[in-house]
Amino acid sequence: MIMELIGEILKLTVLAGLTLAGILVILIWKKGLATKVTYLRFLVQVVSMVAVFYLFTYPVWQLIVLIVILVLPLFLGRFFCGWLCPFALYMDAITLIRKAVKVRYRILPDKLNKFLHNLRYVLFLVFLIIPFVLVLLDPPSSLDLATLLALLLSGPFEPLRILIGPIIPLIVSWEGPLAISGVYFSYPYVQEVILYSEVVFSEVFVNIIALVFVALTFVGSFFVRRVWCRFCPTGSSIAVVNRFKGFKWAPLLHIDKDEEKCTKCGICKRVCPVQVTEVYEQKGGKITTSMCTLCTRCVEMCPYEDCLKVKLGGKTVFKSRNWLEPSTTE
């Protein structure tokens, strides 16, 4: 068992190393790409999707995934959402299709966006509570703490699924009730949708509901950039440290703004895929918001040198450049 584990870890390390080497080669080969964070992010997303695929074939994957999602935010905020989440890659791919067919994205009104943002906590709670409600409706013989814990952690509905919903990407094989010519639907959240709708509806409807869900998320992310990120319940657990001003110190990774260099040109607000307004509105210093997925698009597009910075533990890792390339002066 332990040898198997080590073997798996070695495989993963080799895979990660090779991919990183590949990225480096591409970046050096195409020098211009090194300045374009969006391309880099795409690469990281693809790599992480491959990594997730491996994680799912791994015996203790669920535990690792959970640790990663629960520990990462303490240090990195919603970095996971912006850079690693496979569902985000899926939405970004749809965005590429939209760009190719030259359709303009729609902008959600700020109020609706904020509402969706708060709705995630409700969704999160609902998913956690449902199994208990169902248990109460059909009480088992003994209702002790162990049963309750089992319900929360595994049980027929596995509320923890909602925490890892978006990282079950299209490529992970899964055997569910819905199959089209032998290919099972392995779409983020579809398992949950099926599980929960099975309780109320007959199997025919379950499939229809799952299909409608897939269609809605597809159309939604076609017209609205990163539509799911705006109310993703997974994001709520991840972003909780970024939410409160008192926790400003907590995330190691955050966006920092230099007010004096900002001319309030509004580019950061416009280019943000989840329509975060705080980068534009806040006075300077650390930006506190739990909506930001740290995709760093704003930092990339900000045309004022040093105005926006991505800081990791107080050290600047990436900053806005004069993206028209400044000259060097003494």
Place this chain on the structure above:
Amino acid sequence: MKNKSEEKKYMPEISQKEIDELRKAITATSQRVVAENIEKMKKADPNRPEAMQYFDEIADFATREKEIRAAKQEGKKVIGYMCLFAPTELILAADAIPVRVNSGWYDASKLGDRVVPVEVCPVVRSTIGAKMIALSPYLELSDALISVLTCDGMTKLGEILSDYTPVWAMSIPRVKDSAQSMRLWIEEIKSVKGQIEALTGNKIKSKQLKSAIELTQKATKAFRRLQDLRKGSPVIMGRDAMLVNQTYMWDNIERWTEKTEALCDELEKRVSQKNWACPPDTPRVMVTGTPMIWPDNWKVPTLVEEANPQGVLVADELCSGERLLYDPVGVDEWSMSDMLNAIAERYLMASTCPCFTSEDGNEDRINWLLNKIKEWNIQGVIYYVVRGCMLYAMEYTRVKKVLDRMSVPVYYLDTEYTREDVGQMKTRVEAFLEMLSARIDI
């Protein structure tokens, strides 16, 4: 459209003979002033960058006038604008020529007194005067004018000029960072796009608009490169750089970019050779306030750089200077509506014109000044205001408070469109520079 030559709302009737006489006299003065200014600039820096030659030539109005005339013969349209909020990219995308038509002629401002009282800002009066006697070639060649209703003077100036040329008024919201302001301004941009299309007969397609935006982005790049070069020891005199910035207002933008890049190449070479334009310990001055427009209103930069002790202008916050091109159009996706949004935001939100206010007042301007002072290592600020420029004059108190806190000396220099106060101003500027160099010695 009604017959404009018949009915004039504002302009007085002047006989053709008088117009001709006045134009001849003022044009002669203007040519003399241009030559004199360039002569002075050459004298101030004996080894002036060679690339400046081009800008000297283009600063002479006749050269560019000939070119625009030739282009007009081929059917191109010329669209003039008064404030820099006019969307240059849209004009370029419709294959028209953008020119800025504000006037810097002192003598013309006396003529403007016949239409508006002397209390009015001289930039406005001078532009009216220039139109009266057909002095400015760019104003004369314009097929239409875009008048952005920024300050009171500009609002009425557009109305007055509509006696001669079709004027498209764009009402700009005074609070620049609210959602409703942005909606209004985008509508204005779209409407002016329609007007440009109707005048030129060219439909603005996303491909053309994209290349126009890229053109101005390249110009911004060259422009910023030049301003960045002024951060270190003075490698170029402030007046030379200001002239380069200023020529953007009427030059062919593609060529201007090329020439500015060439100038920057030369300057970079000089930086590596430590070949300075003036001693590196010369007091570094920034000027902010009312626009200074070539050729006549070159008074303050000349005084600063020829005073004893000498100062050097390394930065400015003028809408005829660094504010022209500092902000690029940042496009997220190259679709038509996004490009229009980007253009609208660049012109409205990034501007630091004092005609705006917001929750924090005109905080952006303060931030601009602070950033310049720190990055460009400014030792003193000249707050330049012409009589009648209410908005700049009123913001002085706030700017002074902020700069006092930083212990950066700021000097309020008020003047008029006149040559008569040069002697008196010289004393004032020299006293200020004396104080600055004393501070540096300490």
